[in-house]
Each structure stands twice: as C-alpha cells, then as structure tokens.
Amino acid sequence: MKVAVIGLGAIGVQILWQLSRQDYVEVQGFDTAYPGHSMAGAGGDSRLFWNLELAELAYTPLIQRAAVAWRELETVSGAVLRDQTGVLVYGDEGDAQLDCAxxxxxxxxxxxxxxxxxxxRKRFPQFRFTEKSLGIWDQEGAVILPERTVAVTGEIARYNGATIHEFAPVFSxxxxxxxxxxxxxxxxxxFDRVVVACGGWTTKLLPHIRDEVVVRRLTSMWFHGGDDNYLTDFPPFLRAAPSYCYGVPSHDARSVKLGLGFNDHYVTGDADSLPRHLTGEALEEQLSKFEWIQQKMLPGLARRPYRVETYVESYTRSMIEYIHRHPENENVVIMTGFSGHGFRVAPVLGEIGCQIALEGKSDIDISFMERTEPAFTILDKEQGITTHNSVMNSRGA
Ligand SMILES: Cc1cc2nc3c(=O)[nH]c(=O)nc-3n(C[C@H](O)[C@H](O)[C@H](O)COP(=O)(O)OP(=O)(O)OC[C@H]3O[C@@H](n4cnc5c(N)ncnc54)[C@H](O)[C@@H]3O)c2cc1C
Known part of the structure; x- marks a missing residue:
C-alpha cells in the first residue's frame, strides 16, 4: 500500500515513523522544508510536556498514552528528546483550570x-505570587526538544525505509x-492513502475545514534575568487562565522563553502572508502584550527581550485536535488544530494517524473529540477572526 504524509512537523513526522514500521506500507513524506526546521509550529528550542489537563478531563487518556509513546520513541531512537525537569502548573486557588489539573x-x-x-515563595523566589496562589508540581513533567525530536523521528523513519521529500511543498x-x-x-x-498534517497551512490545502480550524501566529520572547543569578533553579511553568502564560528556562539558567495565550496571538487566515519578522511598531505592540508578566509575575527579568521569534499554530473551536477523514474520500485523513498543546501528545497522535490511515479507525478512544464544547466562535473564516477564547485567556482580558 502506498501512503503519503503531507507535512513533516511535530505530528506528521510521528505518523510517518509509525507508517514506516508497517511491513506492507510504502510511505513517502513531503515537507515545504525538512523535518526539524524552525519556521512552522515546532520551532523555538523547547515545548512543555506536562501530565495534567487544564480544560477537558476526557483528554487525560491521551496524555497517559502519550507518556508511554514518548518513552518508546526515546528508546527506539536512543536520543535525548526531553529534559526531565518537572513542570510547575500554578494559578489562584479556585481557578477552574487548577481544579481540572x-x-x-x-x-x-x-x-x-x-x-x-x-x-x-520558598521554592521559586523569582515569582511574585499572590496570597491566593496554589501550585502543582508535575514531577514527571519535562521540556521537549522540538526540532531535535522532529529531526530524529524523521531519521528513524528514513532508516525503516520511508522516503522523505524535502523542499517539496504539496500544491494540491x-x-x-x-x-x-x-x-x-x-x-x-x-497514493492509496494520504494523511494531511500541515499545521497552520492545512486550511490552505483543504479550505473546507475553515469552519472548524483557525490559524494564529504566536510570538515567543526570550528574556535574560536582570542579574546573572535571578533564574537559578527557575522551573518550566504554565500559569492557568485567566492569566494564562508559560515559560521555559534556558539550559544555562540565564534566560527564559515566555509565551502567551490564544487571545494575544496574531489573527490570520493565511499562514503564508503573515508578517513573521517583527520590527518597529509591530514589535512594540507585541512587547506591550508581555509587559504584565514582568510587572506582575517576574519582576527580576531584563526589561527587553534579546530574542523574538514567531511561529504558526492551528486551533479548533473546541481546542481539541481536528482528526477527520475527508468528506469526499475516506482514504484522506486530516490531522490539524492541535491548539497549542500538540507536541506533548505527538507520539500518540502518530499512532492514531497511522491506524486511521490504514484501518479507518484507531484503537485509542478519541470519540470525546466530537463531544467537546466550542471555546469560541469563528466570525470570519477567511480572515480567521473569532470571538474571545476563555480556555487560554491571558490577563483575564
Ligand atoms: C510558540 C508555540 C509554543 C507551543 N508550546 C507548546 C508546548 O509547550 N507544549 C505542547 O505540547 N505544544 C506546544 N505548542 C503546540 C505544538 O508545537 C503544535 O501543536 C505542533 O507543532 C503542531 O504540529 P503540526 O504537525 O500540526 O504542525 P507543524 O509542527 O507546524 O508542522 C507542519 C509542517 O507542515 C509543513 N507544510 C506546510 N504546508 C505544507 C505543504 N503544502 N506541503 C508540504 N509540507 C507543508 C511545514 O513545513 C511543517 O513542517 C506550541 C506551539 C507554538 C507555536
């Protein structure tokens, strides 16, 4: 059987690897660039792997299986793909997301x-906590090395016989x-089967999903500590809504990468015509969105970031993966809309994608994806304009 995987980012490369393990499958992968590039949704040095779920309890079996699938990927590849650091999830007592976690x-x-x-306060003196703060230390939380994970998974798929077409964008x-x-x-x-996993570009190839999936440009900013020791023993963290944000320290403990929630991302309907390099007023405007973190949470950070990058991610209305077969041909599987949390479950999504492509269904129960309530409404599907999203809401806005 001849199978194509279109898009070899965080998810597509895992599907490619799983397909490459099947004896009767000849699998070919296509990417606009190459597995492990940093221009799509998987760049920026780090991704959080946390074992808790902030919004949808039905999602937990997927996380549980992901932990197993990650270990298998690490064993088979023999590579270090995650740093076992633990992750701090925190917020204010009574926050719905903390209860869910x-x-x-x-x-x-x-x-x-x-x-x-x-x-x-004792353990993490860098933060300004409120009297109502409550923390959850996720002991088996980790920091994923995203580019390395994608590149290594591509290599083990290639070793199994997969063909990878680099710099081979699919047009139709x-x-x-x-x-x-x-x-x-x-x-x-x-091909007999096709899996489309083009992240924020999927809506361009398959416009019919624009009713369910929107695209956002995310900005990551790297800040040094104001003094050299400020970030010593600083944890990877995720702060729950309504003050959603996250941070991942660098290996040398001198800087931290910060990110915000959905409502602060740049709205777009087209991942190709996005301004990706921020200068002048666009940079100033993005900086202003991060200022509350320094003012209210991490007062010891340097005033300005030393590195600013943008990435592209796809979001579903439910903030839960879009995994469907094409309405005109069930041999086309579409996997997108990983809504800011796809990397931690990427290896299990690889298993799911492989199973649906070959057997039409997965033995992992994903039926909850159909039942999850929308977190926002799409107001203009060409431009990607939506209503406010309370699930990844920063600053209570
Ligand atoms: C800044 C940021 C921070 C994040 N933090 C976390 C986190 O801490 N934890 C977590 O679990 N998740 C996190 N995520 C989410 C996670 O990174 C994404 O869910 C994941 O990368 C999505 O994977 P994907 O395969 O759908 O898309 P991508 O990783 O973007 O891959 C899509 C691939 O398709 C290719 N492509 C596009 N169009 C075509 C075409 N026409 N033909 C061929 N190839 C094409 C692209 O080149 C790309 O390689 C974060 C995302 C961002 C952007």
Whole structure:
C-alpha cells in the first residue's frame, strides 16, 4: 500500500515513523522544508510536556498514552528528546483550570505535589505570587526538544525505509478518484492513502475545514534575568487562565522563553502572508502584550527581550485536535488544530494517524473529540477572526 504524509512537523513526522514500521506500507513524506526546521509550529528550542489537563478531563487518556509513546520513541531512537525537569502548573486557588489539573492527575495517577503559597515563595523566589496562589508540581513533567525530536523521528523513519521529500511543498490534493492524486514541487503522484498534517497551512490545502480550524501566529520572547543569578533553579511553568502564560528556562539558567495565550496571538487566515519578522511598531505592540508578566509575575527579568521569534499554530473551536477523514474520500485523513498543546501528545497522535490511515479507525478512544464544547466562535473564516477564547485567556482580558 502506498501512503503519503503531507507535512513533516511535530505530528506528521510521528505518523510517518509509525507508517514506516508497517511491513506492507510504502510511505513517502513531503515537507515545504525538512523535518526539524524552525519556521512552522515546532520551532523555538523547547515545548512543555506536562501530565495534567487544564480544560477537558476526557483528554487525560491521551496524555497517559502519550507518556508511554514518548518513552518508546526515546528508546527506539536512543536520543535525548526531553529534559526531565518537572513542570510547575500554578494559578489562584479556585481557578477552574487548577481544579481540572488536580482531577486529571488523580485520573492518570500522575505523581504531583501541591504547593501552598508559602512553599511556592520558598521554592521559586523569582515569582511574585499572590496570597491566593496554589501550585502543582508535575514531577514527571519535562521540556521537549522540538526540532531535535522532529529531526530524529524523521531519521528513524528514513532508516525503516520511508522516503522523505524535502523542499517539496504539496500544491494540491485531488481526492475524487479511488486513488488520491498529490501534486507537489516534485510532480504528480497517486497514493492509496494520504494523511494531511500541515499545521497552520492545512486550511490552505483543504479550505473546507475553515469552519472548524483557525490559524494564529504566536510570538515567543526570550528574556535574560536582570542579574546573572535571578533564574537559578527557575522551573518550566504554565500559569492557568485567566492569566494564562508559560515559560521555559534556558539550559544555562540565564534566560527564559515566555509565551502567551490564544487571545494575544496574531489573527490570520493565511499562514503564508503573515508578517513573521517583527520590527518597529509591530514589535512594540507585541512587547506591550508581555509587559504584565514582568510587572506582575517576574519582576527580576531584563526589561527587553534579546530574542523574538514567531511561529504558526492551528486551533479548533473546541481546542481539541481536528482528526477527520475527508468528506469526499475516506482514504484522506486530516490531522490539524492541535491548539497549542500538540507536541506533548505527538507520539500518540502518530499512532492514531497511522491506524486511521490504514484501518479507518484507531484503537485509542478519541470519540470525546466530537463531544467537546466550542471555546469560541469563528466570525470570519477567511480572515480567521473569532470571538474571545476563555480556555487560554491571558490577563483575564
Ligand atoms: C510558540 C508555540 C509554543 C507551543 N508550546 C507548546 C508546548 O509547550 N507544549 C505542547 O505540547 N505544544 C506546544 N505548542 C503546540 C505544538 O508545537 C503544535 O501543536 C505542533 O507543532 C503542531 O504540529 P503540526 O504537525 O500540526 O504542525 P507543524 O509542527 O507546524 O508542522 C507542519 C509542517 O507542515 C509543513 N507544510 C506546510 N504546508 C505544507 C505543504 N503544502 N506541503 C508540504 N509540507 C507543508 C511545514 O513545513 C511543517 O513542517 C506550541 C506551539 C507554538 C507555536
């Protein structure tokens, strides 16, 4: 059986690897660039792997299986793909997301430690906590090395016999025949099955999903500590809504990368025509969105970032993965909309994508994805304009 995987980012490369392990499959992967590049949704040195769920308890079995799938990927590749640091999840007592996180840890049996405000202050003096702050230390949380993970997974897929077409953007997919025609920079080919995993570019290839999936440009900013020791023993952290934000310290403990939630991302309907390099007023405007973190949370950071980068991510209305077969041809599987949390579950999404492509269904129960309530409404699907999203809401805005 001949299978194409279009898009070899965080998710596509995992699907490619899983398909490459099947004896009867000849798998080919296509990417605009190459596995492990930093221009799409998987760049920027780090991604959080946390075992808790902040919004949707039904999601927890996926996280549980992901932990196993990560270990398998690390064993098979023999590479270090995550730093086992632990992750701090915190917010104010009574925040719905914190309650959900504690419940999800119970369900998964994930080792956590609850931290009172005095324990938080003692252990993490860099933060300005409020009297109502409550922390959850996710002991098995980790920091993923995203570019390395994608590149290494591509290599083990290649070792198994997968063909990887680098710098081979796919221009169109014709699902009308029994076999699927894929036209890319290297020509036109036919496949028995096609998996589309182009992240924020998926809506360009398959515009019919614009009713469910929107694209955002995310900005990451790297700040040094104001003094050299400010970030010593600083944890990777995720702060719950309504003050959603996250941070990952650098290996040398001299700087931290910060990111914000959905409502602060740049709205777009087209991942190709986005301004990606921020200068002048656009940079000033983005900086202003991060200022509250220095003012209210991390007062010891340097005033200005030393590095600013942008990335592209796709979001579903439910903030839960979009995994569907094409309405015109069930041999085309579409996987996108990982809504800011796809990397931590990427290896298990690889298993799911492989199973659906080959068997039409997965033995991992993802039926909850159909039942999850929308977190926002799409007001203009061409421009990607939506209503406010309370799930990843920064600053209570
Ligand atoms: C700044 C930022 C921080 C994040 N933090 C976290 C985190 O801490 N933890 C976490 O779990 N998740 C996090 N995420 C989410 C996670 O990184 C994404 O969910 C994940 O990268 C999405 O994977 P993807 O495969 O859908 O898209 P991508 O990783 O963007 O991959 C899409 C690929 O498709 C290729 N492509 C596009 N168009 C075509 C085409 N026409 N033909 C061929 N190839 C094409 C691109 O080149 C790219 O390689 C974060 C995302 C961002 C942007």
């Amino acid at each position: 504690v419940n999800s840890a119970d369900l998964i049996g994930s080792p956590i430690k609850l931290l009172s405000v005095s324990e938080l 997919i014709d699902p009308s025949g029994p076999r699927i025609t894929v036209t890319s920079r290297i020509g036109t080919q036919e």
